[in-house]
Amino acid sequence: MRYTFSVPKSKTLILLLAMLLLMATSITQAQDLPQPSDRAIVLSTQNGLTVAEMPLSGPSYGISFSGANPAQYARIDQIGMIRFVPPGQTGETIYGDSPYFNGFTQNSPEENELLVREVDMAPAGQHMAFRINNPAIDTLSRGVWFWQPERFYGTDPSYQVLRVCPPFCDATGATPGQTWTALSVDWSPDGSAMLIHIELTNESRRALEIRYPIRGEENSQAITAPNPLRYDYGTWSIDPTRLIVSGTGPNGTAVFGNVGIDGSNPIILNASDIGLIWVQNAAQTVTGQLVMLGGPNAQQALALYDDAGTQLTDPIGTSAPSEVDWSPDRTAVRLLVDGRTYIAQIDGTVTDISDMVAGTPNIAWVSNALPPSAIPLSVTPATQPAETAVPPATIAADPATQYEVGALLQIIVPDLTLYAEPAADAAALSMLAQGEEVIITGGPLSDADNTWWRVQTLNFSGWIVAERDGQATLGFLSG
Numbered sequence: 443m444r445y446t447f448s449v450p451k452s453k454t455l456i457l458l459l460a461m462l463l464l465m466a467t468s469i470t471q472a473q474d475l476p477q478p479s480d481r482a483i484v485l486s487t488q489n490g491l492t493v494a495e496m497p498l499s500g501p502s503y504g505i506s507f508s509g510a511n512p513a514q515y516a517r518i519d520q521i522g523m524i525r526f527v528p529p530g531q532t533g534e535t536i537y538g539d540s541p542y543f544n545g546f547t548q549n550s551p552e553e554n555e556l557l558v559r560e561v562d563m564a565p566a567g568q569h570m571a572f573r574i575n576n577p578a579i580d581t582l583s584r585g586v587w588f589w590q591p592e593r594f595y596g597t598d599p600s601y602q603v604l605r606v607c608p609p610f611c612d613a614t615g616a617t618p619g620q621t622w623t624a625l626s627v628d629w630s631p632d633g634s635a636m637l638i639h640i641e642l643t644n645e646s647r648r649a650l651e652i653r654y655p656i657r658g659e660e661n662s663q664a665i666t667a668p669n670p671l672r673y674d675y676g677t678w679s680i681d682p683t684r685l686i687v688s689g690t691g692p693n694g695t696a697v698f699g700n701v702g703i704d705g706s707n708p709i710i711l712n713a714s715d716i717g718l719i720w721v722q723n724a725a726q727t728v729t730g731q732l733v734m735l736g737g738p739n740a741q742q743a744l745a746l747y748d749d750a751g752t753q754l755t756d757p758i759g760t761s762a763p764s765e766v767d768w769s770p771d772r773t774a775v776r777l778l779v780d781g782r783t784y785i786a787q788i789d790g791t792v793t794d795i796s797d798m799v800a801g802t803p804n805i806a807w808v809s810n811a812l813p814p815s816a817i818p819l820s821v822t823p824a825t826q827p828a829e830t831a832v833p834p835a836t837i838a839a840d841p842a843t844q845y846e847v848g849a850l851l852q853i854i855v856p857d858l859t860l861y862a863e864p865a866a867d868a869a870a871l872s873m874l875a876q877g878e879e880v881i882i883t884g885g886p887l888s889d890a891d892n893t894w895w896r897v898q899t900l901n902f903s904g905w906i907v908a909e910r911d912g913q914a915t916l917g918f919l920s921g
Contacts, residue, residue, distance in 0.1 A: 479802035494816035508567030509809035522557035555579040564633035580609040602664040603653040615667040688724035716751030730849035749848035864894035
């Protein structure tokens with residue numbers, strides 16, 4: 443039986459207008475786009491914390507700078523297209539390579555099926571990655587793309603390295619039931635690989651995926667499903683073959699540590715090992731120390747901690763951050779908390795820069811000098827280092843005391859005994875092979891005969907001597 447409803451014409455018009463308004467509102471909300479701005483905030487730690495303001499040539503809602511040349515940048519304009527300064531040039535141009543062929547343009551970000559949500563320049567400025575995502579419009583181009591100034595494979599210098607699933611799972615290599623979306627992309631320090639945070643939507647959890655700036659035959663990466671590392675958060679180690687990971691690990695508990703980019707040789711600690719319940723966004727400083735955000739849970743305000751569990755700052759803001767962005771040298775981190783922007787430094791200083799940001803979504807770190815058009819602003823720390831804060835230790839020349847807690851090292855002598863306690867008569871847990879990787883978790887402690895380090899291996903946690911027969915037992919990783 444068919445039911446027919448009769449509606450007066452005036453009410454029909456009202457209903458149509460309401461439906462159109464609802465559709466427009468839904469599309470706008472689906473984009474979740476910030477308000478574009480024609481100014482950028484540039485951050486640097488080169489000579490202490492510097493916050494600078496830089497005018498832009500048009501409204502934008504995202505920017506990234508080259509680490510080699512601060513005058514080289516890429517920004518996302520108000521309709522979701524990339525405008526950038528290519529290597530060796532001084533003027534800004536609109537990105538027009540794949541997938542934006544034949545003068546592609548749109549009138550608004552809501553209508554732009556190739557809407558760019560993030561752009562990231564490689565540290566040396568030699569590559570650029572960007573993430574396309576307009577959830578309101580299905581397109582095979584949704585995902586992560588790579589661009590290089592050199593033109594290979596004919597005339598196309600760009601190609602897709604990760605497609606998302608859905609909408610077109612049959613073109614991604616996905617197995618039945620496997621779904622994911624891309625959240626962010628971050629270049630390795632040497633520009634040889636991309637760390638992509640993804641959401642495994644079929645598992646309701648975050649994970650990490652590595653992709654490379656290599657096209658390969660038939661654009662093979664784009665048609666290959668992720669083989670993810672199941673950690674919530676990842677940053678690059680000072681060793682570009684390893685990642686610093688944190689958050690919920692594969693076993694469902696809060697962890698931190700490091701793993702090979704292929705998941706090999708994980709050196710992982712539980713947050714509870716350093717007296718914390720939750721940790722996230724761990725990073726490694728140039729000295730090898732691990733620093734991270736931590737607290738009682740993932741929803742409350744978090745503080746900076748080191749890998750020994752020492753609290754470096756007071757809790758930052760009023761709840762957990764919605765954005766976290768580390769400085770290139772990992773000595774400071776930008777957090778967006780309940781609409782306010784903070785810079786927390788590992789020396790314990792926390793600075794509220796919300797008034798300087800003034801709502802612009804264009805905020806980015808630079809590695810070295812400020813861009814030529816950037817004007818430094820006056821910075822006043824909101825809080826000084828907490829009494830509990832411990833600045834990073836100074837590396838000494840003595841091999842017995844030159845390492846910090848959190849440093850990733852390797853055994854450089856054969857058959858080194860791992861003890862349960864820092865004593866030669868303690869129980870032996872394992873025999874460590876030369877070349878085996880360990881992470882420092884405590885020490886040094888000294889007795890009448892030896893100096894001891896507490897280390898975490900792949901399978902054990904225990905103590906080793908710093909020297910044996912006058913020779914150091916630990917060394918930094920080669921390369």
